[in-house]
Amino acid sequence: MAASLAARRSSSDLRRAQARTAYLFVLPTTVLYVTFVLAPVVVTCILAFAHFDPMMGSRWVGFDNFVRFFSDRRSLQILWNTLRFTFFAVTFNVSIGLMLAIALNRAMPGWLLYFFRLSFFLPVIIAAAFVSIVWSYLYGDDLGVINYYLRVIGLPGVRWLTDANQAMTSIIIMDVWKNTGFFMIIFIAALQGVPKTILEAAVMDGTPAWRQFFRITLPYISPVVFFCIVYASIGALQVFESIVILTHGGPGDATRSLSILIVEEGFGSFQIGYAAAISVVMTVLILVITAAQQILSRRWVQQ
Amino acid sequence: MNSMMQTRAAKRWIDWAIIASMVLLAFFMLLPFLWLFSMSFRSVADAYKMPPSFLPPSLDFSNYWAVMTSKVPFLKIYANSVMIALIVTVGQMITCTLAAFAFARLQFRGRNALFFALLVGLMFPAQVTILPIYLGYARIGLINKPIGLALMYLTSSFGVFLMRQFMISQPKALEEAALMDGAGYLKIFWRISLPQLRPALSALGIITFTQTWNYYFQAKVLLGKQDQMTLPLAMDVLRGYMGAGNLAVVMAAMSMSILPVVLLFLIAQKFVIEGITMSGIKN
Numbered sequence: 198m199a200a201s202l203a204a205r206r207s208s209s210d211l212r213r214a215q216a217r218t219a220y221l222f223v224l225p226t227t228v229l230y231v232t233f234v235l236a237p238v239v240v241t242c243i244l245a246f247a248h249f250d251p252m253m254g255s256r257w258v259g260f261d262n263f264v265r266f267f268s269d270r271r272s273l274q275i276l277w278n279t280l281r282f283t284f285f286a287v288t289f290n291v292s293i294g295l296m297l298a299i300a301l302n303r304a305m306p307g308w309l310l311y312f313f314r315l316s317f318f319l320p321v322i323i324a325a326a327f328v329s330i331v332w333s334y335l336y337g338d339d340l341g342v343i344n345y346y347l348r349v350i351g352l353p354g355v356r357w358l359t360d361a362n363q364a365m366t367s368i369i370i371m372d373v374w375k376n377t378g379f380f381m382i383i384f385i386a387a388l389q390g391v392p393k394t395i396l397e398a399a400v401m402d403g404t405p406a407w408r409q410f411f412r413i414t415l416p417y418i419s420p421v422v423f424f425c426i427v428y429a430s431i432g433a434l435q436v437f438e439s440i441v442i443l444t445h446g447g448p449g450d451a452t453r454s455l456s457i458l459i460v461e462e463g464f465g466s467f468q469i470g471y472a473a474a475i476s477v478v479m480t481v482l483i484l485v486i487t488a489a490q491q492i493l494s495r496r497w498v499q500q
Numbered sequence: 501m502n503s504m505m506q507t508r509a510a511k512r513w514i515d516w517a518i519i520a521s522m523v524l525l526a527f528f529m530l531l532p533f534l535w536l537f538s539m540s541f542r543s544v545a546d547a548y549k550m551p552p553s554f555l556p557p558s559l560d561f562s563n564y565w566a567v568m569t570s571k572v573p574f575l576k577i578y579a580n581s582v583m584i585a586l587i588v589t590v591g592q593m594i595t596c597t598l599a600a601f602a603f604a605r606l607q608f609r610g611r612n613a614l615f616f617a618l619l620v621g622l623m624f625p626a627q628v629t630i631l632p633i634y635l636g637y638a639r640i641g642l643i644n645k646p647i648g649l650a651l652m653y654l655t656s657s658f659g660v661f662l663m664r665q666f667m668i669s670q671p672k673a674l675e676e677a678a679l680m681d682g683a684g685y686l687k688i689f690w691r692i693s694l695p696q697l698r699p700a701l702s703a704l705g706i707i708t709f710t711q712t713w714n715y716y717f718q719a720k721v722l723l724g725k726q727d728q729m730t731l732p733l734a735m736d737v738l739r740g741y742m743g744a745g746n747l748a749v750v751m752a753a754m755s756m757s758i759l760p761v762v763l764l765f766l767i768a769q770k771f772v773i774e775g776i777t778m779s780g781i782k783n
Contacts, residue, residue, distance in 0.1 A: 211679075212607065218685040219608035226599040227614065229655040234621045237629035244631060297525075300518050309519070314769055316526035319533060322765050322772070323758050324714030326732035330739060330754060331536050334747060342535065345550045374529065379776070386777035435625045438716040442736060456717065459627050464721055469631060476628040483623055 238480075244473035255470075262474035271450060272458065276478070279455045282365060282372075283433040289373045291425045294380025299410075301381070302388045317378035325375065329442035332371045333358070336443070361451040364444050368452055371439060376432075380425050387421040388414065423494040430486045434479060455479050540564070540752040547747040563752035571741050573727045574753065577734045580646045580723075581757075584730060585712040587650040592708045593701055596659030601689050603660065604667035605675065615664075622657040626718050634721055644725045649718060659704055662779045666700035667693065703775025706768055710761050731757040 245262055249255045266272045301313055320328060335342045336357035344354035357367040391414050399409045415422075437456035440446060446453030455475060463472030534554040539547065540563055541556040567574050602608065603615050633652060634643070642648035675688050683691075716732045723729050726737065735757065739750050765772060 219606035222602040237632035240632035
């Protein structure tokens with residue numbers, strides 16, 4: 198009796214010690230998280246409903262900032278640019294990444310694997326700001342490397358960044374070059390997780406390769422595919438430096454994105470409330486896309 | 501029998517064709533970097549000479565010297581980048597590991613709620629937090645201070661998540677034995693968990709360093725003054741100063757700017773890739 202009481206006491210002491218340590222350990226992260234994420238998000242949501250002026254004082258304007266955003270042709274064009282960029286960048290990044298992963302998911306010598314990882318992953322780890330500067334020269338109209346080789350093989354040069362109909366495509370091409378390697382790496386890991394026994398059984402049954410892929414491999418890796426789509430969408434909706442450096446948002450507004458508009462409105466013309474409203478629109482887009490993909494994946498993904 | 505051997509031979513041929521085309525593609529992925537690097541060694545006079553060279557034409561470092569003596573305070577900017585990246589990296593290695601240990605190994609009230617809140621934090625883009633941070637920084641004088649940028653990123657949801665994934669996959673037996681022997685949780689963390697986490701810490705450290713080195717949006721908003729800038733911002737300024745003629749000088753600055761990240765990746769690509777796949781796969 199006494200022994201069990203002692204045991205109980207020591208186990209509750211242990212539990213208390215455990216909780217104490219735990220709170221101590223999560224404290225720094227929690228404080229920083231509240232200061233630099235949670236509180237700013239709340240403040241932005243409040244600012245979005247105000248006209249903020251540090252000199253004259255702020256006042257509530259209700260939904261005015263949102264009304265302004267959705268009734269202005271220019272901001273709608275910029276929203277459309279961002280959505281278009283997101284759609285194509287996500288589609289190409291994820292699908293090409295998957296195709297590359299399938300192509301590389303076979304036995305090969307170690308040095309070759311190292312070479313592949315290096316060359317496909319290097320653009321991923323270099324800042325968009327740096328690679329965009331390189332590409333801005335490659336994309337040059339008259340002095341650019343790409344147009345030089347196009348002319349060598351007898352094709353006319355392309356006005357990559359100065360043609361309003363072409364500029365967005367050029368930015369998407371660079372984005373796919375830069376980011377598809379990330380998804381390739383994730384997919385290679387996912388493909389290696391597909392049970393070999395099932396695939397071997399399918400081979401024995403004489404199942405054609407495309408059918409193996411759609412019936413076995415794709416369902417198996419579908420959670421990873423959904424992860425990649427969400428991840429790519431969140432990144433693409435925030436596109437900023439590649440556009441700033443390649444085209445400055447031009448020609449006209451042809452490539453301007455929501456992020457660029459936020460910086461211009463918030464820190465250029467100090468329309469803090471309006472900029473906050475645009476941030477909220479972007480965040481809602483991210484939440485909607487994430488939620489939609491969660492619901493879709495619950496219906497389609499086979500666990 | 502004969503047909504089976506034929507299909508096997510065909511299969512091997514297809515394998516080789518795929519690998520060969522992937523080698524070609526990989527080479528194309530590297531071309532912009534080869535161009536950048538070889539351009540940095542070209543004389544200013546033939547910066548635009550065609551066809552472009554993809555291997556350094558000579559080992560003339562004058563463009564690198566030109567970067568140092570240009571109107572942009574390159575060394576000061578470089579030091580800013582190094583300082584911010586180091587502070588953030590060390591900071592995250594400490595804060596994320598501590599929090600992850602609590603989430604992976606300890607029982608406490610509110611654990612799941614807090615972890616969920618942190619994960620949700622992953623979804624908020626910098627665009628939605630930057631306005632209030634800017635206003636707050638303006639009030640306490642942290643605008644145009646590199647340390648202000650470092651402060652914002654001393655912890656990250658991603659880091660906590662990544663470290664927790666690593667810790668969960670480790671066997672608990674050793675810790676339980678230590679607990680039986682009367683060791684406290686601090687001691688268990690320090691003596692047992694941490695030594696096992698070295699590969700995970702390398703992954704987190706390199707990913708964080710790279711990410712911080714590359715920040716642009718946040719830096720552009722918070723650091724406007726030239727001598728307080730970081731490298732990604734300074735490249736665009738340098739490009740403006742140099743005009744169209746001195747492309748080679750810009751590329752020399754670029755080579756130096758991407759060097760730390762490339763070196764880190766070459767040395768520890770295994771850890772980087774492991775860390776990234778780990779965070780992506782196991783949700």
